Amino acid sequence: MTKETLLMRTLVQLADNLVADFDVVDLLTLLSDRCVQALDVVAAGVMIATPGGSLQVVASSSEAMRTLELFQLQADEGPCVDAYRSGTPVVNQDLQSATGLWSRFAPLAIAAGFRSTHSLPMRLRGQTIGAINLFRADDGTLSADDVAAAQALADVATIAIIQHRGAVDSRALNDQLNYALNSRIVIEQAKGKLSEAAHLDMDQAFRRLRRHARNHNLRLTDLANDVATGTIDPRSLDPLT
Numbered sequence: 001m002t003k004e005t006l007l008m009r010t011l012v013q014l015a016d017n018l019v020a021d022f023d024v025v026d027l028l029t030l031l032s033d034r035c036v037q038a039l040d041v042v043a044a045g046v047m048i049a050t051p052g053g054s055l056q057v058v059a060s061s062s063e064a065m066r067t068l069e070l071f072q073l074q075a076d077e078g079p080c081v082d083a084y085r086s087g088t089p090v091v092n093q094d095l096q097s098a099t100g101l102w103s104r105f106a107p108l109a110i111a112a113g114f115r116s117t118h119s120l121p122m123r124l125r126g127q128t129i130g131a132i133n134l135f136r137a138d139d140g141t142l143s144a145d146d147v148a149a150a151q152a153l154a155d156v157a158t159i160a161i162i163q164h165r166g167a168v169d170s171r172a173l174n175d176q177l178n179y180a181l182n183s184r185i186v187i188e189q190a191k192g193k194l195s196e197a198a199h200l201d202m203d204q205a206f207r208r209l210r211r212h213a214r215n216h217n218l219r220l221t222d223l224a225n226d227v228a229t230g231t232i233d234p235r236s237l238d239p240l241t
Contacts, residue, residue, distance in 0.1 A: 003038050007149055010034040023219045024048070024161065025183045028059035029210070031132065031157050036061045039146045041134040043114070045069040047080050048122070048130035048161070055084055055130065058184065063202040064112050069133065071108055078105040079119035083131040089151070090119040092141040115139050120151050122158040129158060183221040190224035194234040204240065212237040 013030060032044040045060040047069065055073055060066035072078035079090040079102075094116050098106045109117065114135040122130040132154045136142065187209070194205040209227070213220045215238050226232040 006038045026220050032059045032061045042137045043135040045133045075104045077102045079117045080131045080133040083119035083121045087121050087128045093117050122154050124158050187224040190227040197234040
């Protein structure tokens with residue numbers, strides 16, 4: 001599949017959530033995965049804000065990325081934090097030269113094997129609801145076409161989330177966001193059980209969960225809950241190969 005075809009297919013899949021009920025975790029996991037598959041980056045993660053304005057990690061393409069995103073929140077510094085607060089892109093930031101800007105985050109990102117970072121706000125008509133973070137493993141800039149493509153994917157996901165927010169009252173919205181954040185806890189529990197049962201590392205366990213969910217048209221969070229509670233034997237999930 002060509003890069004252009006994959007991007008078009010992703011836009012259609014994201015736009016499908018404009019007219020249907022959807023799971024925020026599934027939507028943003030798709031966004032982070034497709035950025036890695038279609039763009040010149042090796043890792044991606046997505047943060048969204050709670051109604052109170054605090055950022056939370058909702059999706060990531062790898063365990064290393066998730067750890068780094070959590071550290072951004074703990075340190076209160078980094079590209080995703082900056083893009084969300086400013087509502088403007090942070091692109092082509094060399095991590096080696098960013099140690100003065102992000103004194104705690106940049107060295108950790110370099111130690112994790114990344115060399116440059118790019119973060120794009122999830123923003124519509126002045127309302128910023130989160131940010132997507134992209135990392136490269138080598139020096140060099142992300143092309144203008146890739147930046148535009150990533151922003152387009154983020155924009156469609158943003159429209160889907162904001163439209164859904166507009167269709168529910170504030171209490172329902174709080175419940176939905178809390179569900180999304182609690183879903184991440186359940187997914188981590190399921191990854192742990194699958195990792196232990198099938199002797200996989202955490203990245204492999206996550207990929208196997210996603211593969212089974214997609215093969216059987218299941219929501220990732222529903223499958224994770226069944227694995228975490230023992231309703232489904234983790235060893236019965238579709239293998240990676």
